[in-house]
Every structure is written in structure tokens, then in C-alpha cells.
Amino acid sequence: MVAYTTAPGDVETGPEKRTVVLIEKKSSTGWMWKLSVTLLVAALCFGGVLLFAWYWNGKPQTLIQSGQTEALTKTDTAEKTDPHSTLRRISSKAKAAIHLEGSYDEDEGSKDQVEWKSGQGQAFAQGGFRLVDNKIVIPQTGLYFVYSQASFRVSCSDGEEEGAGGHHTPLSHRISRSSESMGSDVSLMSAVRSACQNTAQDDSYSDGRGWYNTIYLGAVFQLNRGDRLWTETNQLSELETEEGKTFFGVFAL
Incomplete structure (x- = not known):
């Protein structure tokens, strides 16, 4: 952001000859926005890692229980027919x-x-x-x-x-x-x-x-x-x- 500031003129030169100085002022909102985006991306990545770990830790147990249920069902069926x-x-x-x-x-x-x-x-x-x-x-x-x-x-x-x-x-x-x-x-x-x-x-x-x-x-x-x-x-x-x-x-x- 650029602001225009008028510098004090020399009394002897008169009001016709004044120097205009350009002073650049940096906005404080720019770096805050970048920081927020960075934190949001990091949070999403961390959440994805947690979800992935939870899924693979729970899946083997589910498969084991499913296999045990199938085996018991087959055993019961065989016994009922004899x-x-x-x-x-x-x-x-x-x-x-x-x-x-x-x-x-x-x-x-x-x-x-x-x-x-x-x-x-x-x-x-x-x-x-x-x-x-x-x-x-x-x-x-x-x-x-x-x-x-x-x-x-x-x-x-x-x-x-x-x-x-x-x-x-x-x-x-x-x-x-x-x-x-x-x-x-x-x-x-x-x-x-x-x-x-x-x-x-x-x-x-x-x-x-x-x-x-x-x-x-x-x-x-x-x-x-x-x-x-x-x-x-x-x-x-x-x-x-x-x-x-x-x-x-x-x-x-």
C-alpha cells in the first residue's frame, strides 16, 4: 500500500515549489492471512493421518471377527445335518x-x-x-x-x-x-x-x-x-x- 505525504515546503521558495515524497506502508493483514492458510493445511494433513491410522487399525479386527463368525456358522450347519x-x-x-x-x-x-x-x-x-x-x-x-x-x-x-x-x-x-x-x-x-x-x-x-x-x-x-x-x-x-x-x-x- 502506498500513501502520499506532503513534505513541509521551504518558506523561501514559496508555496509553488513543494516536494512530494512517496512513503510505502505495508498492510498487516497480508501475513496474517498466509499464516491462517498454512495452519489450516497443516490441520487437514494431520486429520488425514489420524483417519488413515484409525481405519487400518480397526480393519484387521473386523476381518478376524468376520472370519470367526463364518467358521462358526459352517460348523453349526454341519452339526445340524448330522x-x-x-x-x-x-x-x-x-x-x-x-x-x-x-x-x-x-x-x-x-x-x-x-x-x-x-x-x-x-x-x-x-x-x-x-x-x-x-x-x-x-x-x-x-x-x-x-x-x-x-x-x-x-x-x-x-x-x-x-x-x-x-x-x-x-x-x-x-x-x-x-x-x-x-x-x-x-x-x-x-x-x-x-x-x-x-x-x-x-x-x-x-x-x-x-x-x-x-x-x-x-x-x-x-x-x-x-x-x-x-x-x-x-x-x-x-x-x-x-x-x-x-x-x-x-x-x-
Whole structure:
């Protein structure tokens, strides 16, 4: 900014001859404006750095949580589609439970009953349950869910007629109870089915080597301490004993 200032004239020269001096005055608002712009730019840069750091620090945690949720969802879906896993999960949360896997081998002398084992596959025992003489011993008086499954593969051809379906083969599976308080043995649950039929059934099928059929039993009972439970199954030579096909268990409610 330039201001015009008139210098005092010489008295002797008169008013006609005066010297005009130009004096430049710098405005104080110019440097303040530049300083404000500089501070604003610095503030914006600092804010951008903070936002960038916050975004990248939070993103890995979000990805981890998302991955964990997806993994849990897949696990839950797989378990829901497997009834055997569902029974195992429910019984494992019970105060007392036992789950046994069945086996049968004529060469080992098991000719009249399924041999139940607690130390193989998914079998386990907890809460005082014991397996004595192939029977489950109830640890305490109370309500219990008792269940068992027997799977069969039956050859339906009698050798005299061509093709399958020449005769019917009855299959049976039973759970019995021995109780000192009742004084006698009683049958808790039982089922009888025929695997060989001329038409297909909903719960059995054939693959050219025989008919497959499964008998499942399950219900709630009031049992006493010391009661013993066991199974009776016919057609043992046709029994399927692969893991998860034939089992026996009890868990407290």
C-alpha cells in the first residue's frame, strides 16, 4: 500500500515549489492471512493421518471377527445335518451321560448279543455311568433319556428264486431294564421290522448286495439308582457295526 505525504515546503521558495515524497506502508493483514492458510493445511494433513491410522487399525479386527463368525456358522450347519453329532452334543452337556458304540464278531464269541464298547470312536462315559457285563448301570435316581440304534444289511434272496424279495426277514431291537425295586426284568422299548419287501420303503434301500434298514429307539424314563439297561437284537450276522451306525446311550435330564 502506498500513501502520499506532503513534505513541509521551504518558506523561501514559496508555496509553488513543494516536494512530494512517496512513503510505502505495508498492510498487516497480508501475513496474517498466509499464516491462517498454512495452519489450516497443516490441520487437514494431520486429520488425514489420524483417519488413515484409525481405519487400518480397526480393519484387521473386523476381518478376524468376520472370519470367526463364518467358521462358526459352517460348523453349526454341519452339526445340524448330522443326527449322531446332535445326540453327542446334547448328551455331552448333560450332568451325566454315556454313549456306546456297538460291535459284533462271531469269531470272538459274541454270538447272542451286541457288544457295547465305551473306549472307541465317539463313545464316552461321564457323571458316574458305568458299563458292567455289557449293561449300563444308572448312577442316580432321576429322569433319563434312553436311546439306541441298530443298523442292518440283509440279503433277501433265498437262493431258490431269482432276484431279491423271495422272503421277509424280521428284524428286532429291544432295550430292557433290570431293577431291584421292581423285582423283575421289563422291556422299556422295542421294534420289529421287515427289511425285504417287493417295494421300496422310506427307511430302507437296496444297492444290489442286500436291503439296508435301521431301527431307532428313544424315550424318557424315570430310573432308579443301580438299575441296569441292556439290549437284545436278532439277526446279528446282518448287523452293521461301522462307526455311527449301531449305538446305545443314556443321559440325565
